[in-house]
Amino acid sequence: MQLALAITLRLVRRVKNALNCPWTRVNVNPLSFLLFMFKLSVKILLVMKKLFNSVLFILLCNCAPSLAQTYTIALQSKVGANPMVNQNIPTLTVRDVSIYKGIPQKKYALQNVRRWVFNYNQNLYEALVEGRITRENYLNKIKNSLIDTACVTNQKINRNYVSVFIGLDSLSNKEVIVDANNNLDFSDDKVFTFNLKEKVNTLPRIEVSVDYFNGKEIQPTTVSMKMDPNETTYSQNEIERKANLVLIMDPYRSGTGIIGGKKYNFYVNNEYFGLYPLKNYYISVKPENEDANENSFRFNSTDTLRFGHALYRVKQLKQDLLQIELIAKTKFEATLNSMAPEISGKDIFSSKDFSSQQLKGKYILIDFWGSWCRPCVESLPDLKNLHEKYKSKNIAFVSIARESDPKLLRAKKIITEQKLDWPQLAALSDDLEKNYMIQGFPTTMLIDPKGKVVIKEIGPQALEKIASYLAENL
Incomplete structure (x- = not known):
């Protein structure tokens, strides 16, 4: 910036001197004078370009913080009812x-x-030392454990x-x-x-x-x-x-922060009562004074946090401090009052392609269940009765089974026995569950015709809420 100003002043002096020169008062070659003025104009334009780029750079620097906002939440240790129990x-x-x-x-x-x-890690290590499990089994079991293996001893x-x-x-x-x-x-x-x-x-x-x-x-x-x-x-x-x-x-750490003009409560697990340094932490985010099941999802501290129609990363996490950084805005969240992401897949019986985009303008009831989950299976007759009652209305049903068996034998058997005649998809990986922030099974949710989540609940009681809602709105 200073260099550009210096060049401009120098050119201005040269023009002034040129205009006061003796040869400007006598006959001079017009072509030479025009050439001189042309070169001078080009230099002035180059200086102006440098000035413009410098101003633009300064403006961009001043705008950068809004693209990478950082929020700091002070944490306090507590004991009692909380989403991190x-x-x-x-x-x-x-x-x-x-x-x-x-x-x-x-x-x-x-x-x-x-x-x-x-x-848990200590117990597994003792089992390894005593020959009750193999090393491979031991390594697989501790892979997802929160406790650092530095907190394991050779002593029993x-x-x-x-x-x-x-x-x-x-x-x-x-x-x-x-x-x-x-x-x-x-x-x-x-x-x-x-x-x-x-x-x-x-x-x-x-x-x-x-x-x-x-x-x-x-x-x-x-x-x-x-x-x-x-x-x-x-x-x-x-x-x-x-x-x-x-x-x-039920020990935990919590703090409050105002983000995007909205007040949020942040909960960080203090699992093992803060006795062990953990490899990772769970974090839950909940808007203050809103429905309890909104954003009850447990994020890993290494995950991207999704709330308030934005994505955040954990920049720093200490005993008394949580610092998060805005990385992007998002439209879809699959939490209450947010827009639901698209669901796509193939029906496990007909292999027909399914996409929730095809159901725009309709209510969509989505049931995340598993054949291994007793309350999921026990609630299927109630789900079927709800389908029978409203299948002629402006609502579509879709079930998504979370199975470890790629052949889906047990799930297919239950679906056939229960005569569930709506689209049946399968989630053989965690991707769909993470996208929809599924915390437990069964999770049932209702999406309105505009694509907004109006009910999301874990447990069989979700169907009661949905039935009441549909009775008033369909």
Whole structure:
């Protein structure tokens, strides 16, 4: 910029001097004078071009921050209800209960002792060292684990478990004892009794002693968890289904930020109570004062965050700080009140091409399900009844089965038995689920004729919401 101005001033002086020169007052060759003026004009134009480019560069630099906006959210550690709650079901049935003392001698209709593993990576490593799993199996299992392998030790950690006794009597009472002090003795722990006929709304909290490896040595600590005795598993096995318990780990970090003129709550998982450095974190974003199921999707910190019709990347994440950067605007999100992305695929029976673009102007009900998912299969008759009631109306149905079997044998069998006569697609990879931000199964959603998501819900209760909505709008 300064160079261009200097050149301009120098040319102006030359013109001034030329006009004051003696030869301008006497007869001069007109062609020579015109040639001189032409060269001077060209130089002036070149200077003006440099000036224009300099001004344009400055304007672009001033505009750049709006294309790469950065937002900083201060985080605070909390405990309690939040979208990042991590639920764990003690799934390891203890076959040799002789290692425990104080098991109640009362006669139960159903009973068992289960264990929940605290540090999954440590448990796997001990299994590898003891020859219970192969190295290849070990590497495959820890590939998606959040805990850094630096938090694994060659020493055996005996208190890397939480043991639970569960008994059901003939009166539908569930008695639960958690070995909270981790001494393999249930006699010195509190007995919780729950009536299975009544849903437990206020969940009791317990303090459990465990050991962990901090990267240098094994240390004892106490962690706080809630117990959920309600029947939450859909196993076909009665003992697995009824004589069970959910341990809820609910520490998290959260903060609030105003982005695009809208207030959002950010939740970051503090899984394992902040004891371990994690390879990755889960992040959930929720607009304040809006429907609870909007954007309840758990993003990985390495994912592109999608909310507010824009894409963001995590620029920095610390214990007390989350920093995100805007990278692009987007129209489609598959969250409430946003435009739904296109769905395309082939019908698993007819192999006909399907595209949701062909259904513009109609309501579209999309059901994400799986043949392995008991509540998905149990809700199919209700879905079929809804289809029968509204199939002549301005609505189209499409089901998308999430299957690991490329031949879809089990899914095809269920669809045939249930006589589901609307387009049936299959998702054999995670791409469609990520695009539609599917958090669990079954997820059912309703898209209005303009392509906007008006209902998105996890669980069989979604059909009740959709039925009520359609009764008012169709």
